[in-house]
Structure formats: structure tokens, C-alpha cells
């Protein structure tokens with residue numbers, strides 16, 4: 001199995017406070033994982049640690065290894081690791097077309113600035129990705145004229161463009177509450193797209209507050225509380241009403257239908 005991530009004894013501070021405590025986590029490429037936990041427990045900081053936007057406190061036993069390497073050129077890493085959240089990369093993205101917004105994934109930029117060199121190979125790869133995510137009709141449409149669901153689809157393309165769909169350069173998609181601000185139909189579209197990508201071998205690391213976002217292909221759950229991973233195991237064991245009730249310190253009810261869970 002190809003390793004995607006290995007974190008050992010990782011502590012991370014933000015401002016004056018330590019917000020991640022002794023994180024130990026290994027993920028293989030192509031795994032499908034959901035991270036659950038109350039507001040402020042450190043989920044986004046964990047993703048930012050993986051993308052090197054937050055750094056661990058240097059200690060002798062601390063390890064952060066991504067795709068089997070501990071040292072990265074940040075530009076190269078960002079190409080391999082796209083994060084999709086409910087926000088666009090910048091306001092300039094609004095005037096960028098769908099195809100160009102996908103191409104910005106090669107540069108981690110908000111738009112295709114004139115000084116960026118786009119090669120033919122990049123264009124071919126962007127067209128491949130537009131096809132893969134079912135967004136060919138959005139190629140020439142400005143992002144600002146798209147619905148929130150269409151924008152999210154393009155941002156998934158932007159996150160995927162820098163890596164290939166197979167082999168050691170396999171796609172790994174990090175999603176931080178991607179269904180926020182989407183209506184019911186757009187949430188459904190997003191789940192269908194994530195299911196298709198997961199079935200094609202794209203790895204998924206999904207942060208969500210919505211249990212119904214946990215597509216059937218996700219089979220591993222991480223539970224975080226107060227900056228610590230408090231549970232890490234199969235969905236069948238952890239995605240239960242008692243575990244969720246303990247995690248969120250409130251009574252949670254759970255139902256299951258067609259591989260999806262619904263909590264209230």
C-alpha cells in the first residue's frame with residue numbers, strides 16, 4: 001500500500017494555544033475517511049497541518065510525512081494536495097472561467113495571472129478533469145455566474161488537476177465542510193460526484209458536520225475532541241448513536257438507509 005500520510009506525536013499551536021495534541025495518524029493513498037468532531041476541536045487545523053499551512057511544534061519524536069516524504073517544496077505539495085472548502089480561493093476566481101479555474105490548481109493561485117505559463121499538457125489535463133467531474137459545459141462560464149454547487153464542482157476539479165488518477169501520483173482529495181451553503185439538490189450532486197471519484201480510486205479525507213455527507217464508500221471514521229483524536233476505526237463500529245452522543249455531548253439519533261446515515 002502506498003502511504004499518503006504519517007503523523008507521529010504532532011502538536012500544533014495556533015496563536016497562544018496548543019490546539020492539536022499528540023496526533024498519531026497513518027493514512028494510505030486511496031483511503032476514504034470522514035473526520036467528525038465538535039466546533040473548534042481541531043479538524044481544519046489537522047488538514048492545514050497536512051497541507052503545511054500550520055506547522056507542528058518541533059520535538060525529537062515528531063514526524064509529518066506526506067506521500068512518504070518529510071520534506072516538500074510547498075508549490076509541488078500544493079499541486080498534489082487540493083483542499084476543497086465552501087470558500088473560493090480569492091475574489092479574482094469569480095471572473096475566471098471554469099477551465100481556467102481548474103488550471104489554477106497547477107499554481108495554487110486564485111486566477112490565471114498573466115505571468116503564469118500554462119502548457120499544452122496542463123490544458124489537456126484540465127480538459128480530462130473537466131470530463132471526469134462532469135463539468136465540460138462549465139468550461140467557458142465565469143465562476144461568478146455559476147451556482148454554488150457548480151462552483152464546488154469546479155473547485156474539486158482544481159484540487160484534482162495536479163495529480164493523476166492512478167499510481168503513486170494518485171489523487172487525494174481533502175474536503176473541509178464541502179456541503180456548506182449547498183441546497184438539497186446540490187448536496188446530492190456533490191455526494192454523487194464524490195461517490196464516483198471514490199469508486200475510481202481517488203482518496204477522500206472529508207471533514208463534515210453532516211453525517212449524511214458520509215458517502216457509503218467512506219469506511220473509516222476519525223473522531224476528534226479538544227484537539228485530540230479520540231477514536232479511529234471502521235465506520236460500522238464508530239458511526240453509532242452512542243458514539244456520536246458522547247462525541248457531541250448531546251443525545252443523537254441515527255438512522256441508516258442505502259448506505260447513508262442520517263443524524264438528528
Ligand SMILES: Nc1ncnc2c1ncn2[C@@H]1O[C@H](COP(=O)(O)OP(=O)(O)OP(=O)(O)O)[C@@H](O)[C@H]1O
Nearest residue numbers: 014015016019037038039040041042043044045046
Ligand atoms: N487563525 C487562528 N488563530 C488562532 N487560533 C485559531 C485560528 N484558527 C483556529 N484557531 C483555534 O484553533 C482551534 C481549532 O480550530 P479549527 O478551526 O481547527 O477547529 P474545527 O474543528 O475545524 O472547527 P469548526 O468545526 O468550527 O470548523 C480552535 O480553538 C480555534 O479557536
